[in-house]
Amino acid sequence: MITAAAQERETYLNASYGIKSWLLTKDHKRIGLLYLATVTLFFFIGGAFATMIRIELLTPQGNFVSSETYNKLFTMHGVAMIFFFLIPSIPATLGNFFLPMMIGARDLAFPKINLLSWYLLVIGGLFALFAMLAGGVDTGWTFYTPFSTTYSNTWVIATAVGIFIAGFSSILTGLNFIVTTHTMRAPGMTWFRLPLFVWSNYATALIQVLGTPVLAVTIVLLFCERFFHIGIFDPALGGDPVLFQHLFWFYSHPAVYIMVLPAMGVISELVSVFARKQPFGYGFIAFSSLAIAVLGFLVWGHHLFVSTQSVYAGLVFSFLSYFVAIPSAIKVFNWTATLYKGSISFATPMLYAFGFIGLFTIGGLTGLFVASLGIDVHVTDTYFVVAHFHYIMVGGTIMAYLGGLHYWWPKMTGRMYPEGWAKLSALVIFLGFNLTFFPQFILGYLGMPRRYHVYPDEFQILHVLSTAGASVLAVGYVIPMIYFIWSLRYGQMAPANPWGATGLEWKTASPPPAHNFDELPVVTHEAYDYSTVMEEVIQVG
C-alpha cells in the first residue's frame, strides 16, 4: 500500500535530525513525543514503588520494609503517579499531538511555551527524583500539616518544589489549549463540529488554569512554614492545619478531573469510530465535560469529612458531590447508546474502551458511596477509598490512555502495532487490574486502613490476591512497551486512515508532515460524519 517513495516522504519525524532538533523543537507533535517518553518513565518509577508496596503487603507483619520506609513508598508512588504521570499523560501526549490537528491548525497558539511546559515537567521531575533517591519523602502525596511542615525528617521541600514546578507545566499547557481552541480553529470548524476529544481537553484546560495556582500557593506556604519556620498552619500560633487541607483539596479534587476528563474524551472518540456511529448526544457529551469541570470545583470538602470540618459544610459538600456524578453518568449513558445498533469492531482500542466504561462505572458508583457522609465516616482512610480511586485512575484513565495510544499510534508513527499481542495484553491488563483492586473494596469495607503495612491476619488472603493481581497487571503493562518499540522498526506500515475514522487528523499522512496539512483545511461537514469517510474508502478501494 505504501510505496518506497512515500517512505522517503518528509514527515515531522525526519524533517530535521539531531538531538537539538528535538530538545529545541517547537513542533507540538515532537513535544507530544517528548512528553510520552517522560511520563512513561515516571509511570514505571511509580510502578516500581507500587511493586514494593504490594510485596510488603503479602504478609501481615512489617518484614519487608520498616514503617518509615513504607511511608516513603506510598508517598512516592502517589507523587510519581499523580503529578508526573496521570496529570500530564493524555493532555500533554495525545492532546499536544492531536488538538491542533483536530481543529485544523498548524500548531498550538504558543509553541515555545509548549516546549517550556515540557522542560518544566522535566525539571520538576528531576527535583522529585532527587528527593526519591536522596532518601525519600514520607508525608503522603497529600502533605498534610503539621507533619509535613514540622515533624517529617524527609525531603519534603525538594519534592514540594518539584511539584510546584510541574504545576506550572500544567498551567501553561492549559493556557495554551484554551487560547488555541478559541482562536485557531480552521475556517468552518465551529465549536459544535469539534471532536469530543477537543471538548474534553478544553474542559481539562479550564481546570488546570483555575485550580493549579491554588496548589502552587499552598506549596509556597508549606515551604515558608517548613523553611522559614513561620507558622501559617501551625496550631501553636493559632493557625489551622485544616486550612491547609482546604487549600490542598481545592486543587486536588479538580485534579482528579484533570486526570479523567481527557480519558473520557478518548473514549468518546473510540466508541464512535469502533461502533462506526455518530456519538449519541454529542451536545450532551460536550456540555457534560464543561459541567464536570465546573462542578468538580464545588466538592473538595468531601476529602475533609473527618478532619474537624464543620458538619454543616460536610453536608453541603456531600450534597454537591452527588451532583458531580450526573454529567459523568450522562457520558456513560451516551457511550452505551452510541454502541446500540452500531457496527462494532473489537479492535484493541475498542477493548480498552469497553474496559473503561465498565471499570469507570464501578469506580464512579463507589464514589457515590464515599460521597455519602455517613458511609464515608466508616470507609475513609481505608482500602475502600484506595480501590475507588484506582478503579477510576487505573481502570479508567490508564485504560483510556492505552486505548488512545493504540488508536493514534499509526498516525503518530506510521506503523501498526501487532493486533494479536495487543488484544492479549488488553485482556491481561483487565484481568490483572480487577484481581488487584476488587479485593481492596472488600478489605476497606472490613476495616483495613490505607497507608498501613501491618495488618490483622484475617486480611492476608485478600492482600495476597491483590498482589497476585498486581503481578499480572505489571506483565500486562510491559508487553505493550515491548511491541510498541518493536513496531517502530517492524510494524506494518500504516495508511493515512487505518480505522476509517472522521476527524482532520486522519486526512493527513501517517506520520503527518511537519506542518500538519499541505493545505489549510476548510471544514464543511459536521463532526463524526461517517458517510464522507465511506466515500473516501470506496473511491480508493
Added chain:
Amino acid sequence: MSEHVDSIKTYAAVWLVLLGLTALTTAVAYVDLGPFSVVVALVIAFVKMLLVALFFMHIRHSTRLTRLVVVGGLLWLGILLALTLADVFTRHW
C-alpha cells in the same frame, strides 16, 4: 488599528478619582464605623479595581470572551472563599 483609543483626559480623570478614593479609604479608616469599616474598605477597593479594569485595562472596549474570562476568575476566587468560609464560620454551631 481598529482599536478604540481613549483620550488622555479620560485616563487622567480616572487617575485622579483613584487617588481620591485612596485618600478616602485612608481617612475613613480613622472613623469608627464598627463592623462596617471592612465593608466600606472593600467597597472602595472594588470600585478602584473596576476603574482600573474598565479604563486602564480596556475592559470597556473588550470582547465578551475577555469579560467572561474576568468574571470567571473572580467567580472562582469567590468559590474558594465561600465554601471554605462555610466550614470556618459554622464550626462552633
Added chain:
Amino acid sequence: MASETHVATLALREQFDTAEQQKNASTLGMWVFLVTEVMFFGGMFLLYTVYRHLYPAVFGLASSSLNALIGAVNTAVLLCSSFTMVLAVRAAQLGQRKAIIVFLILTLILGFAFLGVKAYEWNEKFEEHHVPGASFHFEGMAPELQRNAQLFFSLYFAMTGLHALHMVVGVGILSVLIFQTYKGKFSAEYMTPVDIAGLYWHFVDIIWIFLFPLLYLIDRHLPK
C-alpha cells in the same frame, strides 16, 4: 505606513494565519494568565480572611504597627504608575515611539520607587522584631496574643513579598519593552507586547489596591 506593515509582518509567527489572530491569541493568553494569578493570590486572601475573622483584635493591633501614611503614599505611587503605563499603551496605539519610551521610563521609575519604599518598610519590621519566627516580639502585646500576631505578619510578608516579586518581574518586562521600543520593534499596527504588559502591570496594581486597606487599615479608628 509601509514600514509599519513591515514591522507587523515581521512579527507574525508562523503558527498564525493573520496578525489579528495573533493579537487575539496573545491578548486572550494574557487574560487567562491573569486569572491564574487571581487564584494564586487568592489562596492567601483566603487565609487572611479566616485569620482576621478568628483574631480580629490582634490583627487590628498588628496592623496599627504599619505606617498607614507610607502605605497610602505607596498606593498612590502605584496608581500613578498605572496612569503612566496606560499612557504608554496609548502612545503605542498611536505609533508615537518617543512617547512610549518616556511613559515606560516613568512607569519604571515609579515602580522602583514603590519597591524602594517597600524595602524601607520591611527593614523597619525587621528592626522592630515583627518578623515571624524565633525572634518575634510585638512590644506592648500580651504574651498569649503574640502567637496570633505572628499570623498577621506571616501573611503580611507572604502577601507583600509575593506582590513585590511580581513587581520585580514587571520592572524586568518594562526594561525589555523600553529597549525593544527603542529598537523600533513596535508600530501602531503591532504593539501587542506593550498592550499585554500593560494588562500585567495593572493587575499587579489591583492586587495592591486590595492589600493596602486589608493590611494597613484594620481598626485604625481605635485608640492605639
